[in-house]
Amino acid sequence: MVKSKVALISSAMILCICMSFYFPFPNNKTIDARASFMMLPIRDQDGYVVLGIIGSFLFILAMILLGIGLRKYRVRTMIIVVLVYSFLPTLLITIYQETLAKGIAAISYDGSGTCQFDNVSENLLNGECSLVLHNRSSESVSFELEFIDSFSPEDEVRMESLMNLNGPHKFTIEGNSEETIEVNELLDLTDVPNHVDSGTSMNIHIKLVEGEDIRIL
Template sequence: MVRNKVALIGSAVILCVCMYLYFPFPDNEMIDARSTFMSFPISNQDGYNMLGIFGSVLFIIAMILLVRGINKYHFRTIVIALFGYTLLPVLLITMYQETLADGIAAISYDGKGTCHFEHVSEDVLNGECNLLLHNRSSEMVSFEIEFLDSFFRDDDIRMESLMNVNGPHSITIEANREKSIQLKELLNLSDVPNHIFGGTSMNIHIKLIDGETTRVL
């Protein structure tokens, strides 16, 4: 089945390099991506991301070497490699968080949080955000949450980050526990320019803050 060991080894090495370039820990490297390929941000608010493009090219080269390194089962091998490349970082992060990590390094987020803003008056909104966090360590973790705008609008109108007006929001999660976070705030935005007047946002991004340590999820 193996046709070229050098090609197979080269493919494995290049895939490891690709995974290292944008490994999704401790921060979410895709937060400001506008177009992506696999785990690589091709473009963001500043234009094309050359490192992301370089990583994409490396990934394609790795797939070509993988195909050249085996005699048969090409399609099946590529599918397995794609699944492995996608799932391995998640497994490695989970293993680390459940064994060696402490503090906010042990906090995981499913990325499915939502924020809803309802108009009350000209400069007043009702804001509500819901998200699920998991403390995978064996110790209680306390930290602050800062909300980040999920994407960059051309007119720089603020949305999710409006919840920070009434911040900081302090959270404590017991050891080995999931916690559903629900924050409801009456937001006075009279001193905040370029804000929305209502709406809903899905898959929100957040920053965890513990003293000098931060994580972007």
């Protein structure tokens, strides 16, 4: 089954290098990605991402070496490797969070939060955001939560970050528990330029702050 051990070892090493480029912990390093390949950002709001493009070529090279290193079952093995590569980071992060992580390092977020903004009057906006956070450690965790715009404020109108006007938003999640975080605010936008008048945002990004520790999710 094995044709070349050197090719297989090289393939495994390259895959590890690719995964290390944008490993999603403690922060989501692909938060600004507009296009991606195997968790590697190809393009963001500033244009093409050189490191992501290099990583993509390396990933393809690793797959080629994997095929060269095997005598048979090439396609089957490649599919398994791609699946493992896709799910391994999440598995490793979960294991770490449930065993060694403390504080906000133990908080996980599936990225499916939403925000809804409704116009009340000329300078008043009602904002409602909802997301689910999971504390995977056995100890309670207290933190401040901030909202991050999906697009750069220099290029787009402010949306999710408007919720920070009435912050800081402080929460505590008990150990080994999952909690739905809901933030409802009446926002005074009198002195806030370049903002939305209404709208809905999906898959929102957030920042968790615990003392000097910060995580971008």
